[in-house]
Amino acid sequence: MAQAAEITQASGGSGHVGEHHEGGHHAPGSGIENRKLALWLFLASDVMFFGSFIAVYMIYRGRAEEVGVGPFPYELIDIPFTSVSAFILLMSSMTMVLSLGALQKDDIRGSRIWLAATAVLGLSFLGCQYFEFTEFYHAGLTMQVNIFGSSFFTLTGFHGVHVAIGVLWLLSLLYTSLRGGLTSKNAMSLEIAGLYWHFVDIVWIVIFTLVYLIPYDEVTSGAGEHASRLAEFGQTAIQSLF
Amino acid sequence: MSSPVVHDAQHADLHGHEHPSQMKYVQIAVILAIITAIEVAIYYIDAISDFLVPALVILSAIKFIIVVGYFMHLKFDSKLLMWMFTFAMIIGIAVFIGTWLMTNHGPVTQFTQDMSV
Numbered sequence: 001m002a003q004a005a006e007i008t009q010a011s012g013g014s015g016h017v018g019e020h021h022e023g024g025h026h027a028p029g030s031g032i033e034n035r036k037l038a039l040w041l042f043l044a045s046d047v048m049f050f051g052s053f054i055a056v057y058m059i060y061r062g063r064a065e066e067v068g069v070g071p072f073p074y075e076l077i078d079i080p081f082t083s084v085s086a087f088i089l090l091m092s093s094m095t096m097v098l099s100l101g102a103l104q105k106d107d108i109r110g111s112r113i114w115l116a117a118t119a120v121l122g123l124s125f126l127g128c129q130y131f132e133f134t135e136f137y138h139a140g141l142t143m144q145v146n147i148f149g150s151s152f153f154t155l156t157g158f159h160g161v162h163v164a165i166g167v168l169w170l171l172s173l174l175y176t177s178l179r180g181g182l183t184s185k186n187a188m189s190l191e192i193a194g195l196y197w198h199f200v201d202i203v204w205i206v207i208f209t210l211v212y213l214i215p216y217d218e219v220t221s222g223a224g225e226h227a228s229r230l231a232e233f234g235q236t237a238i239q240s241l242f
Numbered sequence: 243m244s245s246p247v248v249h250d251a252q253h254a255d256l257h258g259h260e261h262p263s264q265m266k267y268v269q270i271a272v273i274l275a276i277i278t279a280i281e282v283a284i285y286y287i288d289a290i291s292d293f294l295v296p297a298l299v300i301l302s303a304i305k306f307i308i309v310v311g312y313f314m315h316l317k318f319d320s321k322l323l324m325w326m327f328t329f330a331m332i333i334g335i336a337v338f339i340g341t342w343l344m345t346n347h348g349p350v351t352q353f354t355q356d357m358s359v
Contacts, residue, residue: 031320032319032320032322032323036323037323040323040326040327041326043327043330044326044327044329044330045330047327047330047331047333048330048333048334048337050334051333051334051335051337051338052334052338052341054338055337055338055341055342056341058338058342059341059342059345079282079285080282083278083282086278087275087278090271090274090275090278091271091275093271093274093309093313094267094270094274094313096313097267097312097313098264098267098268101261101263101264101267102264194313194314195314198309198310198313199314201309201313202305202306202310205305205306205309206302206306208281208302209281209299209301209302213281213282213285213298214294214295214298215285215291215294
């Protein structure tokens with residue numbers, strides 16, 4: 001009985017186990033806190049946002065060679081270097097989830113350390129991206145030079161902006177924590193920031209594979225032919241519908 | 243100081259499912275790092291070049307699902323969130339296919355702006 005009372009107390013008296021909110025509001029009937037639901041809705045919209053950018057990149061992937069104006073991706077992309085930055089971002093997801101776990105166990109100091117580590121790893125990733133962009137620029141790649149430059153900088157640049165916003169969010173939470181404003185009672189604030197951070201990580205998982213790892217000669221050879229055949233099929237299907 | 247009972251309760255979700263422990267999260271991160279290492283390694287192996295693209299797509303999909311399921315807690319959270327995210331993914335993929343089909347896949351020509359005019 002006493003155990004049940006303690007669980008209820010831990011759940012903020014809502015009858016749901018594991019909610020750590022102070023004055024948090026739930027969406028009617030869902031049992032999900034409003035802020036969390038809102039963040040997931042934002043992430044859902046961001047999936048479509050990045051989906052469009054990735055679609056455009058994939059359509060024009062490896063086709064800058066057709067025009068003949070370089071530099072081309074296979075001349076610039078450095079897999080070992082990008083693997084390190086991908087690893088950094090992946091590990092930042094681990095430190096983020098460890099920070100949340102520590103906070104939920106009232107380990108404030110541990111939470112701060114892991115949160116600071118996440119911000120440092122995020123900044124390291126941004127540093128890697130800055131270095132890569134600078135290298136590409138010095139090699140002659142700009143937004144205007146060819147379709148590879150336009151689609152590459154737009155896609156990876158917007159991802160970088162998302163990481164930068166995430167780092168600022170993490171640093172503001174660290175500041176709040178250092179002032180004593182982040183405890184297990186309002187761990188939801190950290191959980192929401194964590195969701196955003198993990199989302200940034202999964203977008204990079206996709207970008208790392210599609211933009212960097214899949215060899216460009218693989219896609220270039222026969223890509224136009226496959227694309228034409230697929231587009232022809234699609235147009236026939238649309239014409240048969242109307 | 244919180245009691246152990248409270249700590250246990252804090253590791254469970256809305257539906258009473260247990261969240262992974264800190265050690266479990268580290269193990270998951272190690273698995274993700276190993277998958278990334280495999281992705282990079284197979285990039286350099288010529289013998290499997292015919293299967294490289296599907297292998298990379300499958301490996302990155304596994305990483306994606308692990309991060310979303312465990313780190314983002316979608317495996318343990320409300321089904322509503324999972325459906326919401328899945329729906330957005332379906333729309334995202336539909337946008338990709340739609341854009342692909344509607345694009346003119348003919349030869350690409352460079353757009354040049356003549357500044358002297």
